[in-house]
Structures are given as structure tokens and as C-alpha cells.
Amino acid sequence: MSSHPPTHRKVTLNDIAAGCALSRATVSLVLRGSPLVNRETRTRVEQELRRQGYVYNRAAANLRRRTSTSIALVLNDLANPFFAEFAAGVDEALAAAGYVTLLGCTGESASREQAVLSSLLEHGPAGIILSPAEHSNAQDVLAAIGPLSPLLLFNRELGGAAPDIARWDQLALDNQRGARLATEHLIERGHRRIAFFGGHHDSSSCSQRRAGFVEAMQAAGLPVEPAWQIECAPTRLDAAHRTAALFAGDAAPTAAVCYNDAVALGLMLGLNQRGLRPGRDFALTGFDDIAEAALGMPPLTTLSTAPHERGMQAAQLMLQRLHEPRTPNRQTVAPVKLVIRASSCPPPAF
Amino acid sequence: MSSHPPTHRKVTLNDIAAGCALSRATVSLVLRGSPLVNRETRTRVEQELRRQGYVYNRAAANLRRRTSTSIALVLNDLANPFFAEFAAGVDEALAAAGYVTLLGCTGESASREQAVLSSLLEHGPAGIILSPAEHSNAQDVLAAIGPLSPLLLFNRELGGAAPDIARWDQLALDNQRGARLATEHLIERGHRRIAFFGGHHDSSSCSQRRAGFVEAMQAAGLPVEPAWQIECAPTRLDAAHRTAALFAGDAAPTAAVCYNDAVALGLMLGLNQRGLRPGRDFALTGFDDIAEAALGMPPLTTLSTAPHERGMQAAQLMLQRLHEPRTPNRQTVAPVKLVIRASSCPPPAF
DNA sequence: AGTTACATTTGGATCGTTCCAAATCTGCAT
DNA sequence: ATGCAGATTTGGAACGATCCAAATGTAACT
Numbered sequence: 001m002s003s004h005p006p007t008h009r010k011v012t013l014n015d016i017a018a019g020c021a022l023s024r025a026t027v028s029l030v031l032r033g034s035p036l037v038n039r040e041t042r043t044r045v046e047q048e049l050r051r052q053g054y055v056y057n058r059a060a061a062n063l064r065r066r067t068s069t070s071i072a073l074v075l076n077d078l079a080n081p082f083f084a085e086f087a088a089g090v091d092e093a094l095a096a097a098g099y100v101t102l103l104g105c106t107g108e109s110a111s112r113e114q115a116v117l118s119s120l121l122e123h124g125p126a127g128i129i130l131s132p133a134e135h136s137n138a139q140d141v142l143a144a145i146g147p148l149s150p151l152l153l154f155n156r157e158l159g160g161a162a163p164d165i166a167r168w169d170q171l172a173l174d175n176q177r178g179a180r181l182a183t184e185h186l187i188e189r190g191h192r193r194i195a196f197f198g199g200h201h202d203s204s205s206c207s208q209r210r211a212g213f214v215e216a217m218q219a220a221g222l223p224v225e226p227a228w229q230i231e232c233a234p235t236r237l238d239a240a241h242r243t244a245a246l247f248a249g250d251a252a253p254t255a256a257v258c259y260n261d262a263v264a265l266g267l268m269l270g271l272n273q274r275g276l277r278p279g280r281d282f283a284l285t286g287f288d289d290i291a292e293a294a295l296g297m298p299p300l301t302t303l304s305t306a307p308h309e310r311g312m313q314a315a316q317l318m319l320q321r322l323h324e325p326r327t328p329n330r331q332t333v334a335p336v337k338l339v340i341r342a343s344s345c346p347p348p349a350f
Numbered sequence: 351m352s353s354h355p356p357t358h359r360k361v362t363l364n365d366i367a368a369g370c371a372l373s374r375a376t377v378s379l380v381l382r383g384s385p386l387v388n389r390e391t392r393t394r395v396e397q398e399l400r401r402q403g404y405v406y407n408r409a410a411a412n413l414r415r416r417t418s419t420s421i422a423l424v425l426n427d428l429a430n431p432f433f434a435e436f437a438a439g440v441d442e443a444l445a446a447a448g449y450v451t452l453l454g455c456t457g458e459s460a461s462r463e464q465a466v467l468s469s470l471l472e473h474g475p476a477g478i479i480l481s482p483a484e485h486s487n488a489q490d491v492l493a494a495i496g497p498l499s500p501l502l503l504f505n506r507e508l509g510g511a512a513p514d515i516a517r518w519d520q521l522a523l524d525n526q527r528g529a530r531l532a533t534e535h536l537i538e539r540g541h542r543r544i545a546f547f548g549g550h551h552d553s554s555s556c557s558q559r560r561a562g563f564v565e566a567m568q569a570a571g572l573p574v575e576p577a578w579q580i581e582c583a584p585t586r587l588d589a590a591h592r593t594a595a596l597f598a599g600d601a602a603p604t605a606a607v608c609y610n611d612a613v614a615l616g617l618m619l620g621l622n623q624r625g626l627r628p629g630r631d632f633a634l635t636g637f638d639d640i641a642e643a644a645l646g647m648p649p650l651t652t653l654s655t656a657p658h659e660r661g662m663q664a665a666q667l668m669l670q671r672l673h674e675p676r677t678p679n680r681q682t683v684a685p686v687k688l689v690i691r692a693s694s695c696p697p698p699a700f
Numbered sequence: 701a702g703t704t705a706c707a708t709t710t711g712g713a714t715c716g717t718t719c720c721a722a723a724t725c726t727g728c729a730t
Numbered sequence: 731a732t733g734c735a736g737a738t739t740t741g742g743a744a745c746g747a748t749c750c751a752a753a754t755g756t757a758a759c760t
């Protein structure tokens with residue numbers, strides 16, 4: 001039957017051209033859907049493409065055209081559901097635009113971030129979407145990627161002074177407003193003794209959320225008790241362990257604004273262990289609206305950030321940037337929405 | 351001062367060569383750390399590389415060398431924490447070996463899987479790690495990737511008869527043994543009326559787990575009640591909704607082996623809504639040992655699959671395959687470990 | 701001086717594509 | 731026949747690296 005080429009060697013434009021007694025150039029035109037080629041030859045070529053099982057070599061094309069069809073996505077923590085959904089959103093939007101996602105995980109290590117960035121750079125992505133590791137700083141990032149690559153910062157700010165050469169885009173959540181909304185909501189429910197629980201003070205998102213908390217408290221004329229500003233790692237486990245710190249003093253708070261959902265769920269656990277029922281004896285709020293938030297016991301009042309949509313938005317911003325490289329850099333703030341559920345009960349009658 | 355090149359154009363080997371009055375070839379040797387080049391010229395070149403801010407163009411090199419330094423990772427559902435951790439593991443191991451991860455998400459759609467696979471293929475990955483979408487089948491996958499690309503199937507089997515051309519590797523969890531262990535554990539605790547809850551019957555992992563359940567029940571001489579084989583989507587929400595089905599008949603089970611952790615957590619929710627306390631009035635087990643399992647209320651007895659390690663293992667298997675392309679294909683079964691926690695209580699005294 | 705051995709460097713072809721200017725082919729009016 | 735316009739097709743030089751065989755330089759040995 002049909003004589004396939006010797007097999008086991010990748011089929012190229014030349015093979016196709018030879019197969020139809022045409023030149024490389026014509027076949028290339030067909031591939032790119034040029035209107036120049038004759039209808040009949042086009043179909044002839046298309047048949048041959050299928051027959052030989054041709055697959056386009058985008059790397060070669062990109063080399064010649066000095067273009068790129070990939071975008072690097074560098075994340076501090078893929079295991080966190082928030083970033084996982086974000087990544088899914090990024091990939092979805094990029095794929096729809098014909099781009100491919102180069103993934104890199106840094107595991108919160110600034111040095112691995114360096115390594116990952118420079119490794120990815122060698123593959124020549126058109127741009128980079130970066131959610132920085134905790135102690136990452138602007139100079140190092142600039143050194144790794146150079147001044148040429150478009151960069152979109154997501155979710156966190158970079159430590160250190162940004163060199164003025166680097167004008168980077170940014171997509172951030174409205175952390176301050178979110179925490180303010182949560183705090184106002186608890187105040188409205190009747191709470192007066194409110195804690196801020198979880199997160200690291202050197203994380204930019206944490207200090208923004210804390211600022212929103214303080215803003216709401218002060219606006220309501222309520223005291224911000226230093227003993228009730230509890231730091232912990234943004235994980236369930238550590239949050240559960242730190243619960244005791246809330247009740248160390250004489251007076252205890254009746255509610256807490258938590259750094260994020262993971263921390264809030266951990267705090268629930270810690271409360272239960274102390275015989276306190278979250279959502280009845282103690283009110284609390286989260287941040288992120290991860291999938292578990294709605295299904296917790298009780299369901300968690302939190303701020304919805306729609307990570308999947310943020311991912312798509314990040315991809316869109318990057319695509320715009322690629323389309324208009326000269327536009328001045330933009331800082332985008334994504335809105336968050338307060339989702340009220342059962343965890344934010346009124347204070348117990350006393 | 352140093353005269354940087356005209357800026358804004360990527361610096362290439364030629365620029366470096368010109369900068370040191372050497373040939374491209376020598377500079378290339380330096381880049382690859384060849385022992386051929388003179389110590390002194392090497393350092394001279396290295397200085398120039400730094401001075402001009404050279405970044406290696408791996409695409410060009412791969413074109414010439416007919417090699418590839420990327421691997422495609424195609425997942426049915428990145429938002430699922432199990433796959434997210436898996437992906438993090440894959441990326442970590444690949445990065446350590448100097449490879450880069452091309453990400454693709456299919457969202458459980460076989461047609462998007464087709465599109466994603468062929469798009470990624472054009473970027474010429476050295477291999478593909480695929481966790482198939484639910485109704486994906488072998489012929490379509492083969493049509494998309496051709497017989498040349500090494501493929502590692504993870505976690506699920508492909509529907510349809512596998513064409514004999516395609517000899518693919520596989521990494522699967524020991525589903526059957528895991529479910530058998532869980533069932534045996536419940537039997538040992540004293541349960542006799544045990545349900546199998548959740549999952550879709552057309553999912554290969556679900557039918558394997560169910561087989562393990564049946565195996566243990568029959569070995570213990572216990573009846574497998576058809577009314578207690580409840581199907582539902584592998585999500586918390588659907589599991590909660592389907593809880594009622596367990597208690598529809600006259601006699602109700604005292605325990606359930608759940609398809610996975612998400613289902614088990616959903617079932618807990620459903621039990622609570624009916625006034626039953628999971629881990630006191632009803633025993634249950636999960637599968638996967640996701641992060642929430644240990645922190646549930648009560649903590650969930652489950653089968654640990656160590657998704658991060660599975661990811662690293664998948665990457666290793668792929669790297670081995672690349673190293674020895676001619677080796678016959680392998681089916682690897684990853685062990686699972688029963689982790690006993692409070693959810694698997696004895697049946698209530700009666 | 702001539703030969704050999706070794707260390708180092710290099711020109712040019714090549715990978716699979718795209719670009720460009722030029723070549724070829726048609727039909728049709730002159 | 732000749733010229734011309736429009737429609738198609740094409741050769742060869744890129745892109746940025748690597749490979750290979752051959753060139754060059756240097757020192758040592760007859």
C-alpha cells in the first residue's frame with residue numbers, strides 16, 4: 001500500500017514538498033493558510049500532510065520569525081489550591097490564544113526562583129507571569145530575566161527597591177478592601193473584641209489585609225489589641241496550633257478576621273479542640289473562598305477571589321502587553337467579594 | 351565605559367564571538383564546558399558573556415542537535431489538589447534533570463485533550479505525561495501524538511482498544527489493594543454491613559477500588575449489598591447530596607468505603623445533616639490522603655498516595671524511558687498505605 | 701630544518717522553518 | 731508574435747545554535 005517514508009525520522013516540510021513535487025516555500029504557504037496558493041495545490045498538499053503524519057515544528061518557525069508562542073508561569077506554591085486554580089485559568093486562556101504554558105514551581109525559595117527563571121528564559125518565552133517566592137526581591141529577578149522580558153507580577157509584591165529600568169505589570173487582589181469588608185461585617189454583627197489571625201508580617205498581602213482590618217476598627221472607634229494580632233504560617237496545621245494564643249490574656253476576643261481560608265479552617269479546628277463551637281461561640285472570616293470554604297462546618301464567611309478568573313485575567317493582561325509592548329506598565333487591582341456564610345455569627349449573649 | 355551592543359536586540363553567539371575576536375564555534379565550546387578550550391580564552395569568553403547579558407537559546411540548539419529539553423504534562427483537572435501536588439512533584443524532578451514542563455489542562459474533556467496534545471506536540475516535547483480525561487480513548491490519543499512520542503499514562507487507563515503500535519508506559523496507584531485494605535480494616539473493627547460509596551462506574555480507578563472492596567467482603571464471607579453501591583461524582587458536593595441513598599432501605603450500613611477523600615468528606619457532611627456523627631455513629635474511609643484528610647472532623651482514615659512523590663516518580667520513569675527508548679514498556683503500580691485515623695470507629699453497640 | 705604530536709581554533713554545512721525578490725505560467729489585449 | 735498584468739511558484743539566504751573535518755600554533759624530537 002501507500003509508501004510511507006522510512007519511518008522513525010520526523011517528517012519535515014521537505015518531505016511533504018518532495019511528496020507533491022512542490023517547493024518547501026509553497027508548502028509553507030499552505031500551512032499558514034496563505035491566499036496565494038492555488039485551491040487545487042492546497043488540497044493536494046493537505047492530503048500529503050495527513051498521509052505522512054506531518055507535525056509542525058514551532059520551534060524552528062519561531063527561530064526564523066523571531067517570535068515566541070510560549071509564556072512562563074512561575075508559582076511559589078502549586079500545591080496550594082488557590083494557585084492551582086489560578087494556574088488552570090492561566091493555561092486555559094493562554095491555550096485559547098494559541099500559546100503554551102511553561103510551568104515552574106519555586107516552593108517559596110528565592111534561590112530556586114532564580115534557577116527556575118533562568119532555566120525557563122532559555123526556552124525563550126514571550127513573557128513571564130510570576131507569583132514571587134516569599135523573600136524574592138526585584139534586583140535578583142531583574143538579574144535573572146534581564147530588562148527585555150515582559151513580566152506580570154501576581155498576588156505579591158517584590159521586596160527590595162525596583163530598579164528603574166524594570167517597568168513591570170502587576171495584578172493584585174484588593175486585600176485591604178477585602179479585610180476591611182470582613183471586619184465591618186463582624187462589627188455590624190455586634191462584635192467589639194476582634195482579632196486578626198494568621199499570616200506573616202513580611203508578606204505584602206498580609207500587611208495589606210491587616211491594614212484593612214485596622215482601618216475598619218479605627219473607623220468604628222474600636223481598639224486594636226496588640227495581643228490579638230497573631231502571626232502564623234498560612235497553613236491549617238500551624239493555625240490550629242496557634243489558637244491558644246488568642247485566649248492567653250484575661251479578656252478573649254469574640255471574633256477573628258483570618259489571613260486566609262486555610263488559616264480560618266485551622267482556627268476552627270483549634271476552637272473545637274478547646275470546646276468552642278465556631279459559628280456559635282466564636283465568629284470568624286477567611287480569605288480566598290477556596291472550595292472547602294463553602295463545605296466547612298460551619299460554612300465559612302470569606303472573600304471570594306475567583307482564582308480561576310484571576311488566572312484568565314492574568315493571561316489576558318500578558319497578551320495585551322505582548323500586543324502593545326510600548327504601553328506604560330499597569331497596576332491592576334482585582335475586586336474581591338464578601339461571601340457571607342454561617343461562620344460569622346453574632347457574639348454570644350452574655 | 352563599556353560599550354554595550356545597540357540594546358533591544360537579543361545577543362547571540364555571534365555577538366560574543368565578535369566581542370572577543372573569536373569564532374562562534376569556540377564560544378559554543380565554552381558554553382558547553384568543553385575541555386578543549388584554553389583556560390585563558392575561556393575566562394575571556396565568560397566575561398564577555400556576562401558583560402553582554404547573553405542568554406542561551408535552547409530552541410536553536412535543540413533544533414540543530416535534534417533533541418528536546420521539555421516534557422509535556424497534560425492533566426484532566428489541575429484544580430484537584432491531588433493533581434496539583436502531582437504536578438508540583440513532576441516539575442520538581444524534571445527541573446532537577448534540566449527539563450522544563452509544558453503544562454496542558456483538559457478539564458475532563460476528551461476533545462480539549464486532543465487539541466491540547468497536538469498543540470503541545472508542535473513544541474516538540476521529548477515525552478508526554480498524561481492523566482487522561484474521563485472519556486478519552488487510545489485511538490484518539492495515538493492519532494494526536496503519533497507513534498513516535500514516548501507517553502506515560504498516569505492514574506487512569508485509556509478507553510478503547512489500544513492499537514498495537516502504541517506501547518505506552520503506565521504509572522497507576524494500587525487501587526484494588528488499597529480499597530481491600532480499607533475494607534479489611536473496617537471488617538476487623540467489627541463492621542458487617544459495609545457500603546461502597548462514590549465514583550463513576552466507567553472510571554477505571556473506581557472499578558479497581560470497587561473490586562478490592564468486593565474481594566475483601568467475599569473473603570470475609572460478607573454480603574455485597576447492591577443497594578449500598580452508590581455512584582456519585584467524585585466531589586464533596588455531590589457526595590453530600592447522595593448520602594440519603596445509603597439509608598433508603600430498611601437496614602442501613604454501619605460503615606462505608608468511599609471512592610476518595612473528597613467523597614468521604616462530603617459523606618461526613620451528609621451524615622451530620624442527618625444527625626449522625628461520623629467516627630461515632632458511622633465509620634468511613636477515604637482514598638488519597640489529601641491535606642484536609644488529617645484535619646477533618648473527625649480525621650479521616652484513608653489511603654496515602656503521596657501525590658508529590660508520585661509526580662517525582664512519574665518524572666523519573668519518563669526520564670528513564672528517554673534514556674533507553676528501546677526498553678519494552680512498563681506498567682508500574684505505586685503502593686498505597688493505609689493511614690488509620692478516627693473516622694474508622696467500631697460500629698455502635700446495639 | 702623537518703617531522704611528529706598535541707593543544708587549540710575555525711569555516712562552512714546543517715537543523716526545519718520563513719522571508720524576499722525573482723521566476724514562471726496563464727490568459728488576453730495589442 | 732509581443733507585451734502585460736495577475737496569479738502561482740520558487741531558490742536561496744536567513745534565524746541561532748552545533749558538528750565535523752581541517753587549519754593553525756607550539757613545542758619537542760630526530
